[in-house]
Amino acid sequence: MLLSHTEKLAITYGLMKMKNGKPIRVVNNTRVCSDCHTAAKYMSVVRKCEIFLKDGTRFHHFREGKCTCNDCCSSQPNLVSIGALRTSHPNLVSIGALRTKVVADLEEPRREIKISYLFPSPLSRICNRVPSNPAMEASETAESIHLSDDTEEAIHLSDTEEAIHLSDTEDNETDEPIDLEVSWEDVLDYRKLTVEDVMAKTFKTLEEAEKFYYSYALAIGFGPRRDTRGGLFEGKLRTRQWVCNKQGYRDKKWLDRETDGSGRNRRKLTRQGCMAKFRVNYMVDEGYYAVRAFDEDHSHQCANPRQAAFIRSHRNVDEAALGNTNTMTKVSIRPCHAFEYMVEQSGGYITVGFTRKDLYNKLDQQRRTTPFESDSEGALSYMSALAAKDTHFYCRFSVDDEDRLVNIFWRDGNSYVDYMCWGDVLVFDSTYNTNVYGRPLVLFVGSNNHRGSILLGVGILGDETADTYTWLLSTFLDSMKGKKPTAVITDGAESMHIAIGRVMLEARHRLCSWHLSRNAHTNLNSKDAEKAFNGCMNKFQTVQHFEEMWEVMLQEFELRNHFWTTWMYERRQLWAQAFFGDVHMAGMRSTQRSESKNNFVKDTLGAGKKKMVDIVPQMDRAHMRLRNNQVRDDFNTMNSFPVIETHLEDLEGHAASTYTYDVYKWVKKEIMNEKFLVTKGFQAAAEDDHSVHKMANFKRQ
Numbered sequence: 001m002l003l004s005h006t007e008k009l010a011i012t013y014g015l016m017k018m019k020n021g022k023p024i025r026v027v028n029n030t031r032v033c034s035d036c037h038t039a040a041k042y043m044s045v046v047r048k049c050e051i052f053l054k055d056g057t058r059f060h061h062f063r064e065g066k067c068t069c070n071d072c073c074s075s076q077p078n079l080v081s082i083g084a085l086r087t088s089h090p091n092l093v094s095i096g097a098l099r100t101k102v103v104a105d106l107e108e109p110r111r112e113i114k115i116s117y118l119f120p121s122p123l124s125r126i127c128n129r130v131p132s133n134p135a136m137e138a139s140e141t142a143e144s145i146h147l148s149d150d151t152e153e154a155i156h157l158s159d160t161e162e163a164i165h166l167s168d169t170e171d172n173e174t175d176e177p178i179d180l181e182v183s184w185e186d187v188l189d190y191r192k193l194t195v196e197d198v199m200a201k202t203f204k205t206l207e208e209a210e211k212f213y214y215s216y217a218l219a220i221g222f223g224p225r226r227d228t229r230g231g232l233f234e235g236k237l238r239t240r241q242w243v244c245n246k247q248g249y250r251d252k253k254w255l256d257r258e259t260d261g262s263g264r265n266r267r268k269l270t271r272q273g274c275m276a277k278f279r280v281n282y283m284v285d286e287g288y289y290a291v292r293a294f295d296e297d298h299s300h301q302c303a304n305p306r307q308a309a310f311i312r313s314h315r316n317v318d319e320a321a322l323g324n325t326n327t328m329t330k331v332s333i334r335p336c337h338a339f340e341y342m343v344e345q346s347g348g349y350i351t352v353g354f355t356r357k358d359l360y361n362k363l364d365q366q367r368r369t370t371p372f373e374s375d376s377e378g379a380l381s382y383m384s385a386l387a388a389k390d391t392h393f394y395c396r397f398s399v400d401d402e403d404r405l406v407n408i409f410w411r412d413g414n415s416y417v418d419y420m421c422w423g424d425v426l427v428f429d430s431t432y433n434t435n436v437y438g439r440p441l442v443l444f445v446g447s448n449n450h451r452g453s454i455l456l457g458v459g460i461l462g463d464e465t466a467d468t469y470t471w472l473l474s475t476f477l478d479s480m481k482g483k484k485p486t487a488v489i490t491d492g493a494e495s496m497h498i499a500i501g502r503v504m505l506e507a508r509h510r511l512c513s514w515h516l517s518r519n520a521h522t523n524l525n526s527k528d529a530e531k532a533f534n535g536c537m538n539k540f541q542t543v544q545h546f547e548e549m550w551e552v553m554l555q556e557f558e559l560r561n562h563f564w565t566t567w568m569y570e571r572r573q574l575w576a577q578a579f580f581g582d583v584h585m586a587g588m589r590s591t592q593r594s595e596s597k598n599n600f601v602k603d604t605l606g607a608g609k610k611k612m613v614d615i616v617p618q619m620d621r622a623h624m625r626l627r628n629n630q631v632r633d634d635f636n637t638m639n640s641f642p643v644i645e646t647h648l649e650d651l652e653g654h655a656a657s658t659y660t661y662d663v664y665k666w667v668k669k670e671i672m673n674e675k676f677l678v679t680k681g682f683q684a685a686a687e688d689d690h691s692v693h694k695m696a697n698f699k700r701q
Helices: 006-017 034-046 122-128 195-199 206-220 319-330 335-346 356-368 375-389 413-422 466-479 494-503 513-523 527-538 543-557 563-570 592-605 612-638 649-658 661-674
Strands: 024-027 051-054 059-063 086-089 092-095 101-104 144-146 154-157 162-165 224-229 239-244 277-283 288-295 394-399 405-411 425-431 441-447 453-460 487-490 508-511 677-684 691-697
Touching (some): 006 024, 034 051, 206 224, 206 239, 206 288, 319 612, 375 612, 394 466, 413 453, 453 466, 487 494
Antiparallel strands (some): 024 101, 092 162, 224 239, 405 453
């Protein structure tokens, strides 16, 4: 009933803490939904009390089941949600998202409970007109809100669970009536302040004075800025003055300055000689600041409430918004989308408190104020932190003559374990457009026991020469204690082929079949010739049979003197399946896994080119996602058993109990194909008395 309805939660909280018949007042910054409006009418009848509800558009007064708005509320759902209200302890009420301000007449005199917004802004506080009274002062901070009635009661807001802690005594009721009745007409309206009202103001600190003038400026529609200040007295400024941001005029030297020839327009004039000002002096004997000068007249038109949100001095990206944006950026959510999320949370573009450009500027300022002297230093520092947590973490880099980072390779301890278990086949490829330096990003990819991809290492290189790849492969083997793979698959780059011959001479090097198919499509003009080439490349056959098929293809399509087919035949041991029959390839014949991981990494990094200090944490997160998929597959295999369906029940059952589910499906497919095999013929051998039977698919007979 109460889930995600802020108004009903606020009214329910007031009913829990008050005697029957006492009025309840609720302030919300969005329009009330029809559900909450109807519930408020019923509550006013059942509890026989008056409910005052001020939403973002109008004022509602519920009494005896009727509302003063004549049921003209919007039927749109409430955009501001609040977590489920839990009452596990009579004196502890847990609130999920603190974005609704509740002002209730509690049984103890002169008390006010305020719940601050998740994304607070000065404009939202002014527009909602929360009652302000010296007897009900409360310090609104992100950490805690302390009441001012000289009690020990306080509202503590922690990062993990926000709660309202009342006093330990459950009997908070009193028979004495509350002598403070605050109506909406008594709400402080800055537009109605006179010069005499402002001149009578006193402040304990300069911060209070500045906050008052900034709130006043926001309500009126202008932007203040600090002006002159006096000397110090016992650590306190004797005087401070604020003026309108349109005070004075632009210096003539900037107006007479010639353009730089770039064609850009000059900055528009904003100073209009406004004389509005506000000055306070420190009264030594009294110990507070008193207003000594106040001029409310402006020489320009002030902004209306909707335009006031664009005044520069009233825009500020607070730590909460910056922290939310940083968190979203880590999961590849762009700052512009994070801004839209905060707009939705706060109730609109006006109440969010800053613009999209302000958020981007704040993020840029955060990057520029990094404690690291260079991008590479920040990346290496992050890797040092990873090495402190992971004793098997490995990182090696090289620098040039000017001590600049050139090549770098790293892998974590889990990658080392994965390689030791499933490092028979290694696939590596390079990708671009991932970093601001235009350097290739190289991923080492393998296959685990679920036929899933695993990331074995990451490298960023200065170039793609044979010497650079030789350094990279040597570093990779050194990180894996010298264990070499049995097979390596690449895209056919000559520099990679040379480096593999230098470092992994014992490993069988295979070229990617997908890249070769694209080359065949480009170099062979006939689709039939392209199909014949793919058959020679992918068919499981003997070397002799491959030679026969190749000869037939050359004669049929007149490719005997073709340059590309001649060059490919010279390298046939690098791509034809007939030459890899005795090598375990883990079901791989292309760099598709590496290409898939390249796309996966680009999705993880997000749009735009990243710096090194951003790439390393994002790659660490990509590792986490892949490991989570592997744990999920392990869990599914351990907690389920496939249904036996084929005619070879014993063989299928043995495969189901021995292999993981993904490998079992591979075996099951072969068993299903066996049903359609028939003997086509046989050929007896004279030497060792054995015969060779030829099998064929029954469907193709």
